[in-house]
Amino acid sequence: MDTYMKLTAYGDNPEAALDMAEEKITELEELFSVTLSTSDIGRLNSSMGVPTEVDDQTSALISRSKILSEKTDGAVDITVYPLVREWGFTTGNYSVLSSERTEELLKFTGSSYISVSENTVTIPENFQLDLGSAAKGYAGEKAAEILKEAGISSAIMNLGGNIQTVGEKPDGSPWKVAVTDPLSPSEVICTISVRDKAVVTSGNYQRFFMGEDGRKYCHIIDPKTGRPVDNGLASVTVIGSSGTDCDLLSTALFVMGEESAVEFIKENSGFDMLLITEDGRVIITGNIFNDTEFTEKEIKNNAEVIV
Ligand code: ADP
Numbered sequence: 001m002d003t004y005m006k007l008t009a010y011g012d013n014p015e016a017a018l019d020m021a022e023e024k025i026t027e028l029e030e031l032f033s034v035t036l037s038t039s040d041i042g043r044l045n046s047s048m049g050v051p052t053e054v055d056d057q058t059s060a061l062i063s064r065s066k067i068l069s070e071k072t073d074g075a076v077d078i079t080v081y082p083l084v085r086e087w088g089f090t091t092g093n094y095s096v097l098s099s100e101r102t103e104e105l106l107k108f109t110g111s112s113y114i115s116v117s118e119n120t121v122t123i124p125e126n127f128q129l130d131l132g133s134a135a136k137g138y139a140g141e142k143a144a145e146i147l148k149e150a151g152i153s154s155a156i157m158n159l160g161g162n163i164q165t166v167g168e169k170p171d172g173s174p175w176k177v178a179v180t181d182p183l184s185p186s187e188v189i190c191t192i193s194v195r196d197k198a199v200v201t202s203g204n205y206q207r208f209f210m211g212e213d214g215r216k217y218c219h220i221i222d223p224k225t226g227r228p229v230d231n232g233l234a235s236v237t238v239i240g241s242s243g244t245d246c247d248l249l250s251t252a253l254f255v256m257g258e259e260s261a262v263e264f265i266k267e268n269s270g271f272d273m274l275l276i277t278e279d280g281r282v283i284i285t286g287n288i289f290n291d292t293e294f295t296e297k298e299i300k301n302n303a304e305v306i307v
């Protein structure tokens, strides 16, 4: 998944459980990789409209992505890959796309055009899928399930910045998950105390390039415009029970922007959110406000707490 991962578990013989979790993550990487032509996603992306049989896990994740795409009015959309690729986010050969080319590629996007029937998936010709917005969250969720089945009740996993916890710390206290300050990425802005939850962040500070026009272009594409998101948000962290949903939603809420993200989180219970704007404002749901320790008092005092 093109990143570093660190899995930590406590209990009797955690090594065997961790080996199984690692195996699961490797298996999922081999199913979901967009750069591997033999992966399920690789095969779908060269399927030319022909129905393609995939692993149950692949069809499950595509289905979930479709549902959350619909729920977020298309803000997260696993069909934006043609744009992600041509902007250069896959290879590092970055280029600012012309509006003509953007329009052309947008014709080959839209999650509603994906059809999933049990484990057969069909995508229209010229469509390409990319599970980058969901794969790490899904992998974390599945790895957590495996650890629990193996009797582990205390673990924390960092899958490229996506945090998945199992239970609580061995001493019975909650896990403290650090959130990067998107405006100063070498620093932590706060730690959030959680038990048995996923904490997933999408932001514009990790993968981006500077255009010749001096502007910053980040790796998250607004499926409505086909262009990198530039809406004043610096990062969105989503906290919830399902790593998959948190990952999909962190991307979606980042695309939606401040106003719609706040509205969405108010209407959908079961998720908490920490949103940081490029002008340094912090918006946080009341549920986690008291479980969050900010590195500076000022930030806590100025945070906007939403219900
Ligand atoms: P990260 O990869 O840093 O964890 P995200 O979970 O937000 O961040 O996923 C971003 C990745 O998803 C991008 O690198 C790209 O491959 C893909 N992507 C970009 N924009 C979208 C979008 N609007 N919907 C779905 N996937 C996207």
Ligand code: MG
Pocket (backbone or CB within 6 Å): 132, 133, 134, 202, 246, 247, 248, 249, 250, 251, 252
């Ligand atoms: Mg995501």
